[in-house]
Amino acid sequence: MKRIQIINGPNLNLLGKREPGVYGNQSFEEYFEELKKMYPQVEFSYFQSNHEGGIIDKIHETGFDFDGIVLNAGAYTHTSVAIADAIRSVKTPVVEVHISNVFKRESFRHHSYLSEACKGCIVGFGLSSYRLAVDAFVNE
Ligand code: DQA
Numbered sequence: 141m142k143r144i145q146i147i148n149g150p151n152l153n154l155l156g157k158r159e160p161g162v163y164g165n166q167s168f169e170e171y172f173e174e175l176k177k178m179y180p181q182v183e184f185s186y187f188q189s190n191h192e193g194g195i196i197d198k199i200h201e202t203g204f205d206f207d208g209i210v211l212n213a214g215a216y217t218h219t220s221v222a223i224a225d226a227i228r229s230v231k232t233p234v235v236e237v238h239i240s241n242v243f244k245r246e247s248f249r250h251h252s253y254l255s256e257a258c259k260g261c262i263v264g265f266g267l268s269s270y271r272l273a274v275d276a277f278v279n280e
Contacts, residue, residue, distance in 0.1 A: 149214035203230025208277035
């Protein structure tokens with residue numbers, strides 16, 4: 141059974157309530173239930189933190205045993221050398237995801253410190269970005 145860790149960064153605890161025009165109306169908890177049903181063969185863990193260090197700790201904790209990490213680091217994507225270094229420090233491959241198409245948005249969202257350290261990136265498919273990332277790990 142493959143083990144996949146999903147990590148959500150700052151403000152993603154407010155999915156469903158936060159800027160619904162950009163991020164939709166569904167909470168992550170609700171989507172997560174659907175995702176688990178779609179992949180009964182996967183053992184999922186979910187973690188959310190509004191703190192950079194919390195995200196780094198979780199990458200360290202799961203980055204040697206899990207088969208994949210799906211990471212939406214939120215705004216830290218565009219600022220965090222420390223999260224990029226954490227991704228480079230572990231063995232588990234990380235797929236970067238974004239709900240919105242960051243390239244259609246403000247220019248400060250066009251650069252990611254994380255992408256270069258990641259196995260790949262999935263951007264702009266709404267919450268389905270997470271499913272596509274899981275699919276990449278399941279079918280590789
Ligand atoms: C986001 C895009 C980021 O620019 C933003 O700061 C977020 C969410 C996304 O999933 O579209 O918090 O990562």
